Amino acid sequence: MTLALYRYRLPLTHPLLLGGRRLDERQGLLVHVAGQWGEIAPLPGFSRENLSDAEGESLTCLAALRRGEKIAPRLPSVQFGFDCARRRWPTRAAPLPEPYPLLRGTPEEWLASVGTRRGRALRKVKLKVARHPMADELASIQHICEHHPSLELVLDANCRWSRTQALAFCTQLEPGRIDYLEDPCADFADIAAVAEATGIAVALDELLTRRAPWHPIAQLKALVLKPTLLGSLAHSEALVTKARTLGLEVVASSSFESDLGLGLLARLAAEWAPGQAPGLDTRHWLASSLLDERHQPRPDFLTRLFYDECYRDDRHD
Ligand SMILES: O=C(O)CCC(=O)C1=CC=C[C@@H](O)[C@@H]1C(=O)O
Ligand SMILES: [Mg+2]
Incomplete structure (x- = not known):
């Protein structure tokens, strides 16, 4: 062989x-x-x-x-x-919802792409925040919330804010309109303080790949798992088990792998989080x-x- x-x-x-x-x-x-x-x-x-x-x-x-x-x-x-x-691999896989779109442009570009994508109305979308002036990001989020009342919004700050900056941003958001905010800060103590003070639901991604300590808090909603960065499947599976025990959502997420890797991740997502739209929209960056x-x-x-x-x-x- x-x-x-x-x-x-x-x-x-x-x-x-x-x-x-x-x-x-x-x-x-x-x-x-x-x-x-x-x-x-x-x-x-x-x-x-x-x-x-x-x-x-x-x-x-x-x-x-x-x-x-x-x-x-x-x-x-x-x-x-x-x-x-x-x-x-299991011979049968559960059906998996389509990946939710990942939007990485400017706040103005979010507005242009959020209404429809590939001609279809969106149910959920992820926006990369903490990149542009806070006022511009907040204004576009506010606009999206007003014009797309049923759209689920996921925000990802990639640990770019201090506790003070994250508080300034999150106090301007309506907690009920944000599905969750991924990695507002680098340290779990800051993430927890921001979530507890503002009521914003949060998710952990980079903290898990750094294997930094964390504990469940009321506003912790999801674990975002990037298997390429987490390592062994046993390690990712232990996090899936922990999430299930704690009643947290599991979101399988890609790291800009090829379409072969994305196919493997989709199979894992169907096992680990059936029914949950995965974070596998990075295919759009591959020209071939x-x-x-x-x-x-x-x-x-x-x-x-x-x-x-x-x-x-x-x-x-
Ligand atoms: O999780 C997703 O929805 C898609 C993947 C994704 O957002 C990311 C993949 C790799 C690096 C980052 O740009 C980003 C993330 O931080 O989650
Ligand atoms: Mg992330």
Whole structure:
């Protein structure tokens, strides 16, 4: 059976600004283990490892698998990729609602795109806040709330505010109109203080990938899980279990993976949070599809880094 690693490069529809860095194309790795694929795509600005770290560790793991040894990767993206490639996936998946749209433009651009997208009325949308003057963001949110009374609004501040700034923003919002605010501040103590003082529902994303401490509070509504950044599927699954125990929503979220990775994330989302619209709208930034009509990676986007046809798969021993 085949054991292989490929690097992919995919063009983007427009450059991505992530954590202060500009990304002009998406690069990542695809691992193939006995007929199953996994994607290893550290996200610049968000992952602690870079692509060459991930490539080095992936090659070490493949060499170990070829020798029949067990592997224990340390880098989150590598753990995720190998876990997907070696997972026993359920044969039946629950139906999954469409991903809710992610809008990253200016507050004026939100207004233009929020009414409809692809000609259809929206039920829920995510806006990236803490990027433009607070007054402009608040004015556009107010306008959206007035003109789209049934639209669910998710806001994501990516930990960019201090407690004072987050309080200034959140006191201007109507708590009942905001589904939840993701990562208003970097520290949980600040997030909790803002949520408790303003009644705004909050969700945790980056705090989970940093493995920072948190505890349930009344306004904590959801855990946003980015498996590529969280690492092993066992770790993501432990968070799913914790969320269920605490009565929190689970939102499976992408990290600008290729369409192959997005397909894997959609399958996990259907298992972990059936009925919940996932945060997988990052497909719109990819100018090309990595997969062909038969759902196989297209060779023209791939560079082969490792290939062995004699692998003996002992997953079912
Ligand atoms: O969660 C979603 O709805 C989509 C993914 C998403 O919003 C993000 C992916 C990766 C980095 C960020 O730009 C952003 C986020 O912070 O959640
Ligand atoms: Mg986020």
